[in-house]
Amino acid sequence: MFSPEGPSVRELAVQALSSVERGYDLLAPKFDHTPFRTPDPVLAAVESVLRPMGPFGTGLDLCCGTGAGTGVLSRLCREHVTGTDFSAGMLDVARERVRPDGPPVSWVRADARALPFAPAFDLVVSFGAFGHFLPRELPGLFAQVRSVLRPGGRFAFPLVAPPRPGTxxxxxxxxxxxxxxxxxxxxxxxxxxxxxxxxxxxxxxxLDRAGFRVELYALPEFGRRHDGSPRVRLVVARTPDGPAAPDGPVSRGRRRAGPR
Incomplete structure (x- = not known):
């Protein structure tokens, strides 16, 4: 399950008994050697679906971790890419490891539930982070994402179908x-x-309640379930093309770090 370069059992135990933020700070140097990092085939499949929807100007990798999704954005966006995460340790690793050939990349430590951005992004992606949010937090989380997207902007993330009961x-x-x-x-x-x-x-x-228009795309690389449904889908939620509401978001100061 883990490569030799990955964390030891003791290190995982210490992480699991820490807060989410502290746990990821501790795990950050070895995170890319764990199964928690989004696999490259998933990143490539998402990129292949999003590419025809572009080109995009600016992109945000929400809960970016060590920057796996930031590399996808750097190939899809022309102007600027931002990676944001609540873990300073994960951001430190991302700064060292991500060397995109495309537009400039910025790294911002922030809480996904209180994003410190104006509506300046054309594309927001997120990979493998939503298990850190309780169901009751989804309305606020999705409202935050919409608040940082320009009119017509997209919010995209892969979603794995749950395993069948009894398996x-x-x-x-x-x-x-x-x-x-x-x-x-x-x-x-x-x-x-x-x-x-x-x-x-x-x-x-x-997502509907937050004002998004939702589309689902099968990722055929990962096959289908027994009932014919895709094993992995890409959720693409688009904001309306019209102007933002008068009470729409403005740039905010830095907030407390939150779940990844």
Whole structure:
């Protein structure tokens, strides 16, 4: 599961008993050697779907971690790319490792629930971060994303279909989420990471409520389930083409760091 360069069991245990922010600060130097990093085939598949929708001017990698998705944006955007994350340690690694050949890249430490940006982006992407948000936080999170997009801008992220009940994958995810809930009931600070909480039906409903127009794209590279549905979809949520509302967002100061 982990390469020899990845974290030890002890290091993972220390991370799991820390806050989310502190845990990722500790994990950052070895994060790219864990299965938590978004695999390159997923990044390539997302890029192939988004490319015909461009070109884009500016892009934001939301909860960027060590910058895997930032590299995708640097190939899709012409003007500027920003990576934002709540973990200073992850951003430090991203600054060292991401060397895009495209537009300039900026790194900003920020809370995804209180983004310090004006509506300046044409494309926002996010990879593998939504398990760190509780279902009740989705309305605010999606409202924040919409607030930083220009009219007609897009918010895109891959979403893996849940395993069928009774399968090994189903029990593995259920077991992980159960362990995390017990851990958070007994230990402080909490570590929010639930693999089963981010569901397509809830996601579509909250994106609609936030004013997005939602489209789904199958990523055929990852096959289909027994019922014929895609194993992995790309969710693309687009803002209306008209001007922002009069009470729309303005540039904000830096806020407290939050979940990745």
């Amino acid at each position: 090994r994958g189903y029990w593995a995810l259920l077991g992980f989420d159960t362990v995390m809930r017990v851990r958070n009931a007994l230990w402080r600070p909490p570590f929010v990471m639930y693999y089963r909480a981010f569901r397509l039906g809830d996601v579509r409903r909250e």
